[in-house]
Amino acid sequence: MEKKTTPIAKVDDLVIHYETRDGVVEAVNGVSFEILPADTFGLVGETGAGKTTIALAMMGLLPYPPTHIIRGKVEIDGEDIAKKSKNDMRAIRGKKVSMIFQDPMTALNPVVGIGDQIAEVILLHERCTKEEAQKKALDMLQMVGIRPERYKDYPHQLSGGMKQRVVIAIALACNPELLIADEPTTALDVTIQAQVLDMIKDLRDRFGTALMLITHDLGIVADICNKCAVVYAGEIVEIGTVEDIFDRPQHPYTLGLFASIPSLDKDVERLQPVKGQIIDPTDLPPYCSFCDRCDRCTEQCRAADPKLVEVSPGHFVKCIFARKEAD
Amino acid sequence: MAKNLTPEMQKINARRTKHGKVRQSTPGKEAWLRLIRNKVAILGMIILILLALVAILAPVLTPYGFDEVNMKDKLQFPSAKHPFGTDQLGRDMLTRCIYGTRITMPIAIFAVLFAILVGGVLGIIAAYFGGTVDNTIMRIIDIWGSIPGIMLAIAIVACLGNNETVLVIGLSMGAVPNMARTFRGAIFTVIDSDYVESSKAMGASNFRIMFRHLVPNAVGPVILAIVGLLGVEVLCVSALSFVGVGISPPTPEWGSLLSTGRQYLSSHAYLCLFPGIMIMLAVLGFNLLGDGLRDALDPRLK
């Protein structure tokens, strides 16, 4: 039984749509979860499943237009961010919640030195002089393993892995309560991925930051998360502790994801990719979105959209075949 | 079908998908579908199509001849009989403006075509062969381009003779550097791509690679530059005849109409008004089309 604390972030029945040239994309459809101070929460799903949209909504960074928050809310520290003023939101971003973006190549301003980009966030949230901010930025650089003499370098002089380190330094510079990492290693070379991930893990422990990790890599989730949710077409299809998801998965999509990763334990002839393409988010059905790719799909699946069912305490599955776990 | 569409979003959805979805088409078709859904581009195309019709139907549209002198009716202000008024020789200005379409537009179009031919070939060769060839060609292009296009055109036309062919050549020579750079840049963006490598590996000849693979894939920025250049050339044609080189008076080129009208500016300003509007419409047509194309060809815009 976990210690009862107030969640840092709580997402409640969030529905987000956005306009494109090809119609309305139903990016997020009724997502709810909460992140406690000690959590490392993994959000797993294919590209285009709406993971990044959820993260941006939590930062209050969705551009309007074209994005519309249809319903639901995001609470940071128990307060609804939709009710906050722009200034209050600015005070939260970078300070309470910060974010590491997917592509380090484009996440840094190409015409500003990397050190100053770190100092910028410190200067915004902490009462200090420019020199103090620069000094702290220098510390941060060293903390992420970049030599201080590179303070004045510009992003183009750094490798991808080093840029991501700078992005991480920016995100952690003000000691946030929640760090959202949106596919932090996807754009990096495989050899660098482990390094960066270890560093995130290490810094999380050192700063005591809650972490929300967005990824499509189940291995990473198993490695560092304690809770996770599997997202498909903007819906959470299965959520629970890492043990729930990895040891007792129930949703066909989760099972499919596991079948698609190579394993050393099992000797399989061929890996099974999840068949079919991710569903067109401008054209979701009113019933279970996964039907077209599901082996077990029946008439009943196409009759109504299934609800999340609690199969064991804290483990929810959005499938009509979900069964209570026998203790 | 949808999960959570509120009525408001349904309305947006209906508006957005009115013309059907474009995503699953080929890139060219997708761009085309986006283009015809782009109001700015449509406006530009309408203007250009109207001008083309005016040029083709000129004799039908007006009862007068473009050089029909009628000294009795000279310098008449716009009226029902002469909607654009008459000039100092009593010629109907509407007729002359209409026939001007037949002169300015083809010259501009041919000048651009010729510039594409010369500049395009130079640019493609430079980009494809690279190295010394590229360096030599582009240095020459840089020198060439350091003479403002319109000055080069005026010099060529004034020296080599006032006729349409020379005008086309002169104007296109002024535009060659622009076209060469555009084509070179466009080719460079695709030259390293995998399918060129694979066709080289398969032993396709240089020529084949150039025209089958490189050219179609670099089309976007080139189309934009060409449409932009068409507008510029219309301006140049009329600027040239305005300063008195290129098309000379009896021919009703818009710029030379303005040049004549300038002498009557203090008393008969309408003589200057209408030819200028015609020039502006033509250039506007190309510019609007170009702006619309830019949006349609930009894959990142949603």
Place this chain on the structure above:
Amino acid sequence: MLRYILKRLLWLIPVMVGVITIVFAITVLTPGDPAASLLDRNATQEQIDEVHHRLGLDKPVLERWFNYVVGVFTRFDFGTSYTTMQPVRDEVLAKLPYTLILAVVSVSLAVLIGIPLGVWSALKQYTITDGSVLFLSVLFVSMPNFWLSMLLISLLSVSLGLLPSFFVNGDWTGWIMPIVVATIGSMAQFIRITRSSMLEVMRQDYIRTARAKGQKEDVIVMHHMMRNAMIPVATSIGSGLGNALGGNMTVEIVFSLPGIGSYIVNAISTRNYPGMLGGILVTAIMFTVVNLLVDIAYVIIDPRLKSQITGKKASKRKLNQMLREQGVTV
């Protein structure tokens, strides 16, 4: 940096030789005889020969070309005008200030007005403000500047009698209309380029990063967006100045402004080839120098280019000191 500038300045030499060659080639291909147009129709062959000799036209083309190039580089001699028999250099230098003033003042005004308008328009994307700014700018870009000049003359000089319809030396009001016309055209260009460049930058990830830091929106616009958006705009200032040098020719003619543009047109219509050559040559030199200046500006704004050309740039003292305290050798 100095080496780079020097290298670029040396590039002027081939540009000048090239331009001379191009214009020489045009004059050589020209049918007819410039001497004939200077004389009566029934001039004798001796008279024509005499003029040929005086103008140096009796020598072979290559020799003329070579002498001209040597003259330009050794004596700064641009030849002698066929019509006035004055050195072309002096004539062109007398015209140069007018063209330069018109180009520099109008482009500066266009930059000062156009860039903020373009930024503003981009920030207001999808609104009526943006739509109208965009529509007006595309309208002005499409307008021939000599036509706009005539409209203004008709309105401000003929109807209202406010401003002189042509330029007279000593009356500064004669500058107003040419400058306004030249400004409007290039301003519209700057608005369009700035706007699209801003829109491009606005959707970049690093803008999102800045927002994620909790940065204020006005700082994001000024600090993060503008510096990046100005990089393509800087190039367009160069081409704007280049266009102004050539394109204001018609404005000069309408307002009788005695600049290089009207000098060249004049020289062309009187078959004064040295005048034409000198005018075009000076324009090309200015054009090349402007481009050099723009490239230098470019290097200053964009660090990616700076390191290509100069390596690292020395920066603030305090920061260096701090780095030293950290045990870093600066």
